[in-house]
Amino acid sequence: MKIVNSIKELKSYLAEEKRNNKQIGFVPTMGALHNGHLSLVERCVKENDVCVVSVFVNPTQFNDKHDLETYPRTLDQDCALLEPAGCDYVFAPSAEEMYPEPDTRTFDFGTVSAVMEGARRPGHFNGVAQIVSKLFYVVEPDNAYFGEKDFQQIAVIRAMVKQLDIPVKINACPILREADGLALSSRNVRLTPEQRQKAPLIARTLKESTNFAPEKSVQEVIDYVIDTINADPVMRVEYYEIVDGYTMESIRNWSDTTYPVGCITVYCGEVRLIDNIKY
Incomplete structure (x- = not known):
């Protein structure tokens, strides 16, 4: 498993994989990984030749500064879980790497992004669309995997992929729960x-x-x-x-x-x- 911090380096590795006709699967995460994430990785490994997992706490999707500051960051622990799960590449960029300059793009997905989370966390889904589209442009995956716990987010990402005409299949995976029912988070x-x-x-x-x-x-x-x-x-x-x-x-x-x-x-x-x- 390779841990990569730069876009240029990751693109170079993946270009080589594509030259060898390898199918690429991708699991975007914000780290602090648990079994829910690992179930996505497991499916990604099973259905693709190459598995890429990103670990990046994306600042543009937080409308609460305290929430951003307290979000757990555990890269070493995450990598220790990803290697035995069969991940090939961990992409762990800095904020400067992903946003060398501010991303001023604004998206309009209509009702899908305007209600529920969209209404209560202004700018949240715009930030999600910014980072996920950036990651898709870097990785160029055939398949991407998202957990259904973030149900509305999947609908937003599907709308974004359609709007931007990004050739990737979005795969929704069931919520994983603790024995007492609590959704893993x-x-x-x-x-x-x-x-x-x-x-x-x-x-x-x-x-x-x-x-x-x-x-x-x-x-x-x-x-x-x-x-x-x-x-x-x-x-x-x-x-x-x-x-x-x-x-x-x-x-x-x-x-x-x-x-x-x-x-x-x-x-x-x-x-x-x-x-x-x-x-």
Whole structure:
């Protein structure tokens, strides 16, 4: 496994791989890797000849400076996990390498990026589109792998790939969970022992809510999820919306879509956790 910090060096290695007709798979990450990331790497290794993983905490997708500063950075640990997983290249650039000058591009993906996370984290998805497009231009992968925990992000990336006409297949991979249901996340390490004990309430409530659909109305299911989680003093729901899984538009009736997905963001103490469930 090679650890590469420069765009020029990585492009040179991958050009050689392509000359040998190797298919390239890519897993973009912000590091602080866990088994959820490793499941993406595992699939990437299985389906491609070459596996590239980027480890880069992208400053342009954080609208909260504190969140950027406290985001865990564990490159040595990450590399120790990636090598036995079969990764061929770790791309770990500096911010200066990825942004030698400010990226002033602005994207418009319509509703897909305007609601939920887009509404509450202004500029977040624009930053995601900036960095993922940059990485795609560097790696030029045949396949890219993303976890479904960031459900809305996948929809945004699909819209971006279409808009920019980037020839890459976007592969969505199922959420990996702890034994108690909590979705794996790099942010989980910031939970106190008490918060970690409480956090599985999110997944448990989402799962329970599927028992009521579609007998109960969409609004009744939303109210049930919010009220159940907010009843715990450690938890605070920022939003829970049931949307069309393709357009991210909120639905009012179950008949509004063939692909209803519930998307939630909850503050557990100060730690912001996201999850989703298909109905």
